Amino acid sequence: MGEFFNPVNAIFGPGSFERLPSLIAGRSYAVVTYGDSYFSSLVERLEQAAGRAALVVNNVQANPDFPDVKLGCEQMKALPQLPEVYIGLGGGSAMDTCKALAVSGGNWPLLKEHLETGGERVDELQNPSIIAVPTTAGTGSEVSIGAVIWDHENEGKWGVRSPNAYADYAVVDPELMLSLPLDQTISTGLDALSHALESIWTDKHNLVTQPIAIKASRLVLENLPALAEDLGNIDLRTNLANAAMLAGIALSQTRTCIAHQCSYPLTMYHEVPHGIACGFSLPMVMEWAIGHDDMCDEGLVEVFGEDLKAGHKNFEKFMDDLNVSRDPTSYGPSQAEWNGWLANAVAGAKGQSFLGKVLI
Ligand SMILES: [Fe+2]
Numbered sequence: 002m003g004e005f006f007n008p009v010n011a012i013f014g015p016g017s018f019e020r021l022p023s024l025i026a027g028r029s030y031a032v033v034t035y036g037d038s039y040f041s042s043l044v045e046r047l048e049q050a051a052g053r054a055a056l057v058v059n060n061v062q063a064n065p066d067f068p069d070v071k072l073g074c075e076q077m078k079a080l081p082q083l084p085e086v087y088i089g090l091g092g093g094s095a096m097d098t099c100k101a102l103a104v105s106g107g108n109w110p111l112l113k114e115h116l117e118t119g120g121e122r123v124d125e126l127q128n129p130s131i132i133a134v135p136t137t138a139g140t141g142s143e144v145s146i147g148a149v150i151w152d153h154e155n156e157g158k159w160g161v162r163s164p165n166a167y168a169d170y171a172v173v174d175p176e177l178m179l180s181l182p183l184d185q186t187i188s189t190g191l192d193a194l195s196h197a198l199e200s201i202w203t204d205k206h207n208l209v210t211q212p213i214a215i216k217a218s219r220l221v222l223e224n225l226p227a228l229a230e231d232l233g234n235i236d237l238r239t240n241l242a243n244a245a246m247l248a249g250i251a252l253s254q255t256r257t258c259i260a261h262q263c264s265y266p267l268t269m270y271h272e273v274p275h276g277i278a279c280g281f282s283l284p285m286v287m288e289w290a291i292g293h294d295d296m297c298d299e300g301l302v303e304v305f306g307e308d309l310k311a312g313h314k315n316f317e318k319f320m321d322d323l324n325v326s327r328d329p330t331s332y333g334p335s336q337a338e339w340n341g342w343l344a345n346a347v348a349g350a351k352g353q354s355f356l357g358k359v360l361i
């Protein structure tokens with residue numbers, strides 16, 4: 002039995018950013034983005050074409066934290082009326098913050114309770130228009146329901162659990178990604194690869210998600226090394242942007258799996274960027290995945306070739322060539338700590354959905 006549902010209208014390809022004014026269509030809008038000058042200039046470009054934004058929230062940081070989201074809510078509350086459209090402009094952190102603010106209606110206590118209780122008061126959340134405009138090729142947040150918000154003070158990681166957090170439109174313009182530096186290009190590319198491969202080795206994979214995940218995996222593997230050498234290449238950027246969107250579509254159905262579950266402590270305690278934290282372990286997880294499920298094996302063969310042992314070796318070399326260490330201890334934890342996180346991950350829901358056999 003399989004299921005597929007994704008309500009996001011996607012507009013993609015170089016120049017898509019120009020479509021934003023017609024999507025806003027004269028409605029009042031908020032932009033949620035980063036504070037750097039590159040993003041200020043994008044907001045300016047948008048305002049010149051679409052009129053002034055009712056609100057610009059530009060305090061977004063990597064791994065959005067409770068105090069930052071609370072501040073955004075307060076800015077919304079101070080407005081005479083709430084904006085009709087919310088535009089998340091940036092990487093996953095900006096899009097996720099945008100989604101959280103949009104559904105909050107500026108009501109921080111409500112949003113906080115919804116997050117901390119794992120989904121209560123969902124019926125009270127707002128449902129305004131959301132337009133997600135990624136400037137990295139990785140997270141897939143533009144086409145998925147997820148909106149991850151961290152509570153660093155209390156070591157919490159929460160998610161908005163409402164279909165209202167789906168964007169109405171994803172506007173995926175690879176031209177916005179041209180100036181992304183090397184380290185973020187690699188980490189976000191590995192995040193996209195993680196979403197694609199995790200969609201293959203989870204028991205939630207199905208007839209629709211599998212070919213999407215295969216295509217996304219191949220696009221990253223074939224294009225990321227070349228892009229790392231040629232960051233301003235629009236064709237390679239387009240291939241990665243497409244890969245991330247496809248991986249996000251697969252992920253929106255299957256959710257992520259064990260590599261993601263093991264990544265969270267690395268990000269929480271050792272500040273490892275999300276894409277590296279889940280990407281570095283992919284060759285290890287692939288080895289555990291092989292030989293336990295026919296559909297998973299077939300998917301891996303489509304990605305890595307008929308000889309999966311040789312494919313696995315090539316995959317290790319792919320990471321080594323990108324200078325991404327495959328050793329968990331190189332990121333900070335001891336081997337014993339890592340093994341503990343792995344054991345916890347295996348016992349959790351994401352670990353249970355993993356089709357392979359974890360060897361600790
Ligand atoms: Fe991810």
